[in-house]
Amino acid sequence: MSKSKPMTMSAVKRIQSAEAKSNGGQTAKGSFTTRAMAAAAANAAKPSPKK
Template identity: 60%
Template sequence: MSKAKPMSPKAAARIQAAGAAKTGGQTAKGGFVARAQRAAAKGSNPFSAKK
């Protein structure tokens, strides 16, 4: 099995665009789109705490 890659902001934006197009612009709080955005923000911040 391959090692997981961090979520990039570009990938998160693509996911958000696809999700918004499917639901008429609405995204659920805490849904997959929100989690993707959070992961991208956490992964792209060089000052975030790594666990």
């Protein structure tokens, strides 16, 4: 298994684009896209670990 990576806004954009294309331009409330967006926003708010 590969390591999990934090959700990024660029990944959310790809997911949202694919969902909107398959649903007539709409994304449903509570969909994977909205959960991914919340995760990406939370990850962006966290300070990055120092190396």
